[in-house]
Amino acid sequence: MPELPEVEVVRAGLEPAVTGAIIETVSVFEPRSLRRHVGPSEDFVERLSGRRILGAVRRGKFLWLPLSPSAVPGAVPAAPAAVPVAVPKTQDIHHFTGDFVENRADGGESPAFSEARGDAHGEALVVHLGMSGQVLLRDAGQPDDSLLRIRLQLNSPAGGPLRVDFVDQRIFGSMAVDHLVPTPDGQPAGLGHPAALIPSQVAHISRDPLDPAFSDTRFFAALGRRRTGIKRALLDQNLISGIGNIYADEALWAARVHYDQPTETLSRGRMRSLLAEVRLVLGKALAEGGTSFDAQYVNVNGASGYFSHSLNAYGRQGKSCPRCGRPIVRESFMNRGSHFCAYCQRVR
């Protein structure tokens, strides 16, 4: 499943290929893949057509491609700042406990009217891979994937025509055009671009633990206030982003923490050790994913990429714990499998 390392491999592959390219045509084969786009497919197509891609940025599992100002005539009228615009939805993301500002992008500043219109800070194509999404770079003439959902035809000044195919079996992934809002701390919104601007629908997502602006102490404090199990907290993208089921199990195994250990019982030392293991496993997977990457052909398969990693717990139920030799157990939890060593990882 695509988690932070897999999404970063996609971002790193897209960046050199699509930066500077013009989106010439957009084809939507599966409207459900636009679930996160506000507006119909036609709007999605119109908004993208003719615009230049300025880069590829990632925070956690979210990826976005900042766009040049709209080329569609009349699509970007100057915001009439004197006219108040109701902002029903954006207000929802402006209330949260203020002690966690540094790891979040929605830190309580009131949105300007022009931001609500969506064009004050520009727009971006937001991509989420969900469970099974892939972004594939292909030359014209290569056969279509049967699970092709969306296609962008690009023309890059340097590389010529190029196809960006969004392939997704389960349609949990999505693409959307969204407007950018400033990050409250003024730090870069994600990896890949220095701009402190983030898509509005990604603003509530926490910074990920590989982000230089991630604050360990804020994370520990917020974690200590949670009243839930540690794995649920690790999977909560509003608290810490980029971790999915696989790397959660792996980090918990490495730190010898049971998945249902109550967060309020974790000492700072155990939190620190767990966060260190999270960073280790994400970094190691990222390094492995990077080796299989081909600049000409982005082929990121979440399942096969993941299986190539050296896993200690995930998917190893019935096999022996690499540390103590006792069997790895699998329990159903949160509609997911949790894999752990019942001896090494006990609630305490």
Next chain:
DNA sequence: CGTTGGCCCTGATCGC
């Protein structure tokens, strides 16, 4: 208000 359970979705795999 924070926390929690359920839902979405379909190709691959399993079991009879």
Next chain:
DNA sequence: TGCGATCAGGGCCAAC
């Protein structure tokens, strides 16, 4: 060999 049942889980949201 065929076919129905089961599995996989990220993000969101209603409900508690």
